[in-house]
Amino acid sequence: MDNEAVFYQDLPKVLHAHLNGSVSFQTIEKLISRKPQLNIEHSMTAIGKGQRRTLDECFEVFKVIHKLVDTEEDILMVASDVIKEFAADGVKYLELRSTPREEKDTGKDVIEPNIHSACKNEGVDIDVRFLVTVKLAEDFMLSGDPTVGHGKYLLPALEKAKNCGLKLSLHLSEVPSQLEESDLLLNLPPDRIGHGTFLHPEVGGSQSLVDKVVKNSIPLELCLTSNVKGQTVPCYSKHHFNYWYQLGHPSVICTDDKGVFCTDLSQEYQLAASTFGLSNEDIWKLSQQAIDCIFAPEDVKQQLKQKWKELHPQVFK
Numbered sequence: 001m002d003n004e005a006v007f008y009q010d011l012p013k014v015l016h017a018h019l020n021g022s023v024s025f026q027t028i029e030k031l032i033s034r035k036p037q038l039n040i041e042h043s044m045t046a047i048g049k050g051q052r053r054t055l056d057e058c059f060e061v062f063k064v065i066h067k068l069v070d071t072e073e074d075i076l077m078v079a080s081d082v083i084k085e086f087a088a089d090g091v092k093y094l095e096l097r098s099t100p101r102e103e104k105d106t107g108k109d110v111i112e113p114n115i116h117s118a119c120k121n122e123g124v125d126i127d128v129r130f131l132v133t134v135k136l137a138e139d140f141m142l143s144g145d146p147t148v149g150h151g152k153y154l155l156p157a158l159e160k161a162k163n164c165g166l167k168l169s170l171h172l173s174e175v176p177s178q179l180e181e182s183d184l185l186l187n188l189p190p191d192r193i194g195h196g197t198f199l200h201p202e203v204g205g206s207q208s209l210v211d212k213v214v215k216n217s218i219p220l221e222l223c224l225t226s227n228v229k230g231q232t233v234p235c236y237s238k239h240h241f242n243y244w245y246q247l248g249h250p251s252v253i254c255t256d257d258k259g260v261f262c263t264d265l266s267q268e269y270q271l272a273a274s275t276f277g278l279s280n281e282d283i284w285k286l287s288q289q290a291i292d293c294i295f296a297p298e299d300v301k302q303q304l305k306q307k308w309k310e311l312h313p314q315v316f317k
């Protein structure tokens with residue numbers, strides 16, 4: 001590895017990611033050999049370098065992965081591999097999200113206790129939390145013709161969740177023309193926003209959406225490669241990272257689906273730096289500020305900040 005790559009690898013990082021979208025080539029290999037009768041090939045589970053898909057096509061890829069990951073044993077292997085891979089990539093705190101599937105015991109109850117013991121036994125230096133993805137929200141966000149009626153239907157459930165003290169991260173404005181829906185949901189307000197690709201006026205959003213995000217200081221989860229490969233953003237230099245970075249708004253660089261999009265968090269930071277001319281110190285600051293955006297309680301944030309302090313001399317050696 002050259003010095004530049006070592007810097008990004010050593011850089012401590014935090015993020016959110018989707019469990020089944022994060023499955024690596026190696027893990028897919030193991031899953032394929034467990035289920036040869038499915039006739040699934042690698043080309044069906046990942047989007048390689050230079051390749052592009054529509055967002056709908058990306059969702060077809062997830063369906064293929066879901067066929068491969070359909071027992072408790074599969075899920076535990078996948079979760080354990082994914083966590084080790086993130087840890088090896090320098091991720092110190094991970095919010096791994098997954099969608100419980102009705103027919104399968106794939107929920108938080110199954111995964112979380114197992115993973116905590118696995119992390120302890122293997123001595124990996126990473127703190128992992130599970131977020132439950134609410135599928136209803138995704139159907140709503142991604143359906144081609146969302147109406148305000150949908151939003152009204154969804155809002156009470158989200159309000160209730162928030163009132164119970166749950167933290168909410170919403171995929172918002174990931175696709176264009178969702179102004180009304182985004183506006184409605186921003187009133188909650190969510191604790192974090194996934195993507196927010198089409199919030200600002202330059203891309204068909206609006207200043208009032210931006211103002212709401214800024215006023216409530218809602219951090220954005222930004223996923224460069226995911227958006228470029230999923231074609232919601234035309235190229236890296238047009239990614240909305242820059243818009244929000246120039247505003248000084250809190251943003252967290254994330255992978256979204258490191259397996260499907262063939263990336264890792266080091267690479268995403270490196271892409272942000274090379275595309276927008278950020279220095280290593282700028283990148284360090286970004287990774288540090290991300291700590292304030294995580295869903296863990298204050299004491300965990302303080303511990304992570306302490307870790308960053310200790311690691312700084314090593315990373316800038």
Ligand SMILES: CNc1ncnc2c1ncn2[C@@H]1O[C@H](COP(=O)(O)O)[C@@H](O)[C@H]1O
Nearest residue numbers: 018019020021062097098099138171226257
């Ligand atoms: C590309 N941008 C995206 N936008 C919206 N939802 C996404 C996503 N990437 C992944 N997911 C959601 O995560 C699931 C896979 O992991 P889990 O089975 O939950 O662990 C996908 O099926 C989709 O629902």
Ligand SMILES: [Zn+2]
Nearest residue numbers: 018171194256
């Ligand atoms: Zn996501």
